[in-house]
Amino acid sequence: MDQATPQEKNFFGTSENAVKSQIWIAVSVYVLVAIMKKRLNLQESLYTILQILSVTVFEKTESFQLVTDRDYKAELCAASKQLKLFD
DSSP, X not given: OOOOOXXXXXXXXXXXXXXXXXXXXXXXXHHHHHHHHHHTTOOSXXXXXXXXXXXXXXXXSOHHHHHSSSOHHHHHHHHOOSOOOOO
16 A cells, blocks of 8 residues: 655745745744634634635635634624715
């Protein structure tokens, strides 16, 4: 039987500056997703949220709606006490 080889992770650039930049970007994304998870009180794991965001990066959908079954804009409009002038 063939064993599946683990997916290799490579840096896009190999200079010291490129590697440092990529590490800082990865850490920043992880922290931002952790903040999003906490503020939106999401039950999904950070890994799951990161996977969802990685495959939907170019979709025009609210991040909150991607990781939940709720419609974020509908909840905002329902909670708003201001008049809605435009749709």
